[in-house]
């Protein structure tokens with residue numbers, strides 16, 4: 001039920017170059033040490049990359065590395081990721097609340113010989129910067145500029161509202 005509502009909401013949004021939101025991309029090779037028992041990259045490793053890319057984005061937006069994930073959800077593993085393939089992890093700021101940074105992360109991968117990249121994973125994370133007392137600090141608001149920015153900003157709020165309606 002929640003999943004269907006979230007998947008429907010996700011189908012309506014577009015991530016393209018028309019978005020002006022702050023974003024960062026990490027690129028590297030999937031290493032032999034990232035392997036799972038089936039010979040592909042372990043899902044937990046992909047989650048670590050998602051965490052790291054979100055952390056880099058949150059740090060670049062706030063200028064403060066003391067930020068943590070307060071929520072991660074909507075993780076969708078679309079296809080397996082192969083050892084030796086080029087990996088691209090793109091984190092884009094979707095929305096800022098009083099203290100929260102809502103981030104959409106796309107993981108793409110492909111054979112470096114062809115350069116063709118395919119979407120392997122999408123995930124949404126929420127990060128906050130913490131102060132010395134470990135309280136979430138106010139964040140500089142990000143103001144959407146283009147139609148795509150506004151749509152993604154509204155999308156982030158809609159996903160939070162769906163979860164709140166279902167008690168999580």
Ligand SMILES: CCCCCCCCCCCCCCCC(=O)SCCNC(=O)CCNC(=O)[C@H](O)C(C)(C)COP(=O)(O)OP(=O)(O)OC[C@H]1O[C@@H](n2cnc3c(N)ncnc32)[C@H](O)[C@@H]1OP(=O)(O)O
Nearest residue numbers: 052055065066067068069071097098099100126134135136
């Ligand atoms: C830190 C040092 C770094 C140093 C540099 C080293 C660099 C090395 C590289 C490392 C790269 C990897 C870095 C990854 C970082 C981790 O992944 S850290 C590991 C996982 N995370 C944690 O351990 C955090 C555990 N949680 C906590 O400690 C507490 O919840 C926190 C984060 C201190 C927040 O507590 P709080 O101040 O009471 O927060 P609260 O006011 O309830 O909520 C804050 C905001 O979150 C929102 N929120 C709360 N729940 C939800 C939810 N379910 N959904 C959506 N939003 C929510 C609230 O609505 C609020 O947003 P606003 O309405 O203000 O915009």
